[in-house]
Amino acid sequence: MVTLADVAKHAGVSASTVSYVLSGKRSISASTRRRVEQSVVELGYHPNAGARALAARRSHIVALVVPLTADVYVPIMMEIAISVTVAARQHGYDVLLITNDEGPEGVRRVAVSGLADGVILMDVELADERIPALRAQGTQAALIGLPDDTTGVSCVDHDFAAAGALCADHLADLGHREIAFIGYGSGIYHRHVGYAERTLRGFRDRAEQRGLRFLHRPCEGTFESTAGTLARVLADRPDTTGFVVQNEGAIGPLLNLLRGSGKTVPEDASVVALCPEQLAEQYAPRLTAVTGPTKELGRVAVEQVMNRITAAGQGIQPSDELVLLTPVLTVRESTGPAPR
Amino acid sequence: MVTLADVAKHAGVSASTVSYVLSGKRSISASTRRRVEQSVVELGYHPNAGARALAARRSHIVALVVPLTADVYVPIMMEIAISVTVAARQHGYDVLLITNDEGPEGVRRVAVSGLADGVILMDVELADERIPALRAQGTQAALIGLPDDTTGVSCVDHDFAAAGALCADHLADLGHREIAFIGYGSGIYHRHVGYAERTLRGFRDRAEQRGLRFLHRPCEGTFESTAGTLARVLADRPDTTGFVVQNEGAIGPLLNLLRGSGKTVPEDASVVALCPEQLAEQYAPRLTAVTGPTKELGRVAVEQVMNRITAAGQGIQPSDELVLLTPVLTVRESTGPAPR
DNA sequence: TTGTAGGCGTTATCAT
DNA sequence: ATGATAACGCCTACAA
Numbered sequence: 001m002v003t004l005a006d007v008a009k010h011a012g013v014s015a016s017t018v019s020y021v022l023s024g025k026r027s028i029s030a031s032t033r034r035r036v037e038q039s040v041v042e043l044g045y046h047p048n049a050g051a052r053a054l055a056a057r058r059s060h061i062v063a064l065v066v067p068l069t070a071d072v073y074v075p076i077m078m079e080i081a082i083s084v085t086v087a088a089r090q091h092g093y094d095v096l097l098i099t100n101d102e103g104p105e106g107v108r109r110v111a112v113s114g115l116a117d118g119v120i121l122m123d124v125e126l127a128d129e130r131i132p133a134l135r136a137q138g139t140q141a142a143l144i145g146l147p148d149d150t151t152g153v154s155c156v157d158h159d160f161a162a163a164g165a166l167c168a169d170h171l172a173d174l175g176h177r178e179i180a181f182i183g184y185g186s187g188i189y190h191r192h193v194g195y196a197e198r199t200l201r202g203f204r205d206r207a208e209q210r211g212l213r214f215l216h217r218p219c220e221g222t223f224e225s226t227a228g229t230l231a232r233v234l235a236d237r238p239d240t241t242g243f244v245v246q247n248e249g250a251i252g253p254l255l256n257l258l259r260g261s262g263k264t265v266p267e268d269a270s271v272v273a274l275c276p277e278q279l280a281e282q283y284a285p286r287l288t289a290v291t292g293p294t295k296e297l298g299r300v301a302v303e304q305v306m307n308r309i310t311a312a313g314q315g316i317q318p319s320d321e322l323v324l325l326t327p328v329l330t331v332r333e334s335t336g337p338a339p340r
Numbered sequence: 341m342v343t344l345a346d347v348a349k350h351a352g353v354s355a356s357t358v359s360y361v362l363s364g365k366r367s368i369s370a371s372t373r374r375r376v377e378q379s380v381v382e383l384g385y386h387p388n389a390g391a392r393a394l395a396a397r398r399s400h401i402v403a404l405v406v407p408l409t410a411d412v413y414v415p416i417m418m419e420i421a422i423s424v425t426v427a428a429r430q431h432g433y434d435v436l437l438i439t440n441d442e443g444p445e446g447v448r449r450v451a452v453s454g455l456a457d458g459v460i461l462m463d464v465e466l467a468d469e470r471i472p473a474l475r476a477q478g479t480q481a482a483l484i485g486l487p488d489d490t491t492g493v494s495c496v497d498h499d500f501a502a503a504g505a506l507c508a509d510h511l512a513d514l515g516h517r518e519i520a521f522i523g524y525g526s527g528i529y530h531r532h533v534g535y536a537e538r539t540l541r542g543f544r545d546r547a548e549q550r551g552l553r554f555l556h557r558p559c560e561g562t563f564e565s566t567a568g569t570l571a572r573v574l575a576d577r578p579d580t581t582g583f584v585v586q587n588e589g590a591i592g593p594l595l596n597l598l599r600g601s602g603k604t605v606p607e608d609a610s611v612v613a614l615c616p617e618q619l620a621e622q623y624a625p626r627l628t629a630v631t632g633p634t635k636e637l638g639r640v641a642v643e644q645v646m647n648r649i650t651a652a653g654q655g656i657q658p659s660d661e662l663v664l665l666t667p668v669l670t671v672r673e674s675t676g677p678a679p680r
Numbered sequence: 681t682t683g684t685a686g687g688c689g690t691t692a693t694c695a696t
Numbered sequence: 697a698t699g700a701t702a703a704c705g706c707c708t709a710c711a712a
Binding site: 354360396 | 681682684685687688689690
Binding site for chain 3: 001003004005015016019020023025047048050051052053054055056057
């Protein structure tokens with residue numbers, strides 16, 4: 001193994017000079033810089049990560065905590081994980097993968113051992129038990145998702161309220177007056193995460209503003225429950241022409257059921273989905289959908305931990321950032337002007 | 341931060357004793373062991389990862405290199421990544437996520453800096469350019485996939501030849517005599533990976549053994565190309581009653597097209613797919629399919645790097661293991677007795 | 681069974 | 697602009 005000392009000897013300078021050439025933390029004459037860089041290449045020197053971490057008290061690693069549950073749509077998770085990794089590299093950081101089966105203990109472990117300088121949490125719950133652990137240790141963290149209490153951490157998430165509003169606007173613009181919002185199972189609206197509620201609120205407010213009549217029905221996302229939900233909607237409000245779906249599992253069934261009940265999409269009924277683009281593209285008809293910028297989620301989260309790590313390293317109190325990313329509505333084939 | 345020295349002082353022993361209590365590398369009297377463990381808990385001691393890596397010349401980290409391409413079915417990739425992480429933890433290791441946009445350089449970087457003790461490569465190509473890099477540095481590696489030249493590395497993969505044979509057997513058992521094998525686009529059979537060829541060979545050998553008449557047709561996996569492929573198959577061999585599909589994209593179209601041409605599955609035609617279970621379950625009818633044990637892939641790969649790292653650490657030449665995992669055929673609704 | 685001491689490769693504080 | 701040198705926290709051969 002080639003060490004700093006080897007390079008120093010080869011270049012005829014001291015070890016500290018080599019270190020400074022490499023870190024750029026103090027000015028070096030052009031000539032010695034060249035000599036050192038030369039030696040580095042010739043000897044094939046690569047700094048030792050452990051030694052660096054020990055001396056600099058910084059590992060240049062962030063931990064990414066991923067859920068094991070197939071609870072979320074997996075390709076999206078992967079996309080975020082990759083965007084995090086790529087973004088981290090641009091800051092000279094590597095990413096350590098932590099699965100959530102370790103629970104709050106996993107987060108504690110990597111932070112307290114100095115293995116990671118900071119942590120990024122995916123799949124954050126409203127009252128996430130990992131957050132108190134982070135606060136207690138003063139661990140720098142960015143959350144992808146929005147918990148109840150965000151003190152001591154930075155957060156980034158989609159702006160679900162805006163997403164809901166986009167749906168209402170789009171259908172209103174097309175002349176629809178009676179809308180049904182097919183949501184997740186009722187459990188979701190309390191447990192897990194706040195995005196369901198935030199979406200609904202955004203939709204509701206805008207719908208009222210635009211004078212829409214609407215109803216919200218939770219739905220478990222199976223074929224059967226979707227059938228039940230749709231039947232009830234059509235019984236309660238036979239003139240419903242617009243559907244907003246926020247439930248990956250209910251999309252397919254809903255399209256089939258509408259077709260089965262003689263309603264053609266988009267001529268007789270319009271459907272706008274809140275889901276990833278990849279999903280929206282794979283139905284027939286392809287779905288008009290509201291989607292957030294997935295990769296941004298990862299990029300911003302990295303930015304946030306980096307800011308915190310840097311601040312903390314300088315003895316400054318890191319600021320708790322909160323970023324909500326604006327979603328986009330893409331018109332595809334499942335929405336059209338209201339009938340008549 | 342609590343250090344070894346702090347614990348030693350608190351327990352009234354020397355630092356080395358604490359170290360040995362923790363590592364178990366030499367016998368300790370029950371009483372001091374208890375005192376030390378006590379102090380560890382009371383003070384909340386956690387060993388510093390950097391210092392440990394530096395002194396022990398072992399980071400207790402393995403790098404997992406994942407492809408960025410949506411080339412592979414993403415949920416499977418994720419499943420492997422997670423099983424790798426879980427398995428690694430059981431060996432006291434953590435997993436560093438490396439994306440393939442760094443190319444061979446990424447692998448070099450983590451190994452040469454001592455950041456990782458070993459490497460696991462996913463999505464291995466036949467003539468993978470990362471492998472020479474690994475060999476050159478003497479990096480311990482396990483590959484998920486089977487390259488041309490496996491010297492200096494360990495490998496684990498599905499036994500695709502066995503998978504192909506399972507398909508042939510199943511259809512032969514059901515009395516089918518004319519089979520069509522719908523494969524990937526012709527490019528795949530040369531480029532990328534060998535599994536397509538291995539599957540085909542396994543199928544072919546067994547099919548001949550069982551006296552089946554069969555043909556193999558590459559297929560791009562779009563609706564159009566599947567339509568073309570099927571039309572050609574039925575023109576060439578109108579009596580074809582069995583289909584083997586190894587092409588995720590062609591499955592949906594194939595089912596639709598068979599239906600469209602008046603062939604009911606499984607009464608008129610049987611379809612067996614080579615694909616992940618999750619996919620097989622989501623079609624109507626649910627597909628009889630051959631699937632390998634995904635999580636095992638990760639677990640075995642971890643086992644293999646661990647073996648290599650341990651051996652190398654003891655100055656022993658690590659042995660190049662090769663494990664092929666036996667796939668399983670699950671009968672679902674898409675296969676039945678041959679007609680007549 | 682336990683302690684001592686040197687070293688692992690970098691960083692960063694003092695000097696010069 | 698450059699050099700010595702003392703940490704950084706842990707491991708482990710060598711002693712006792």
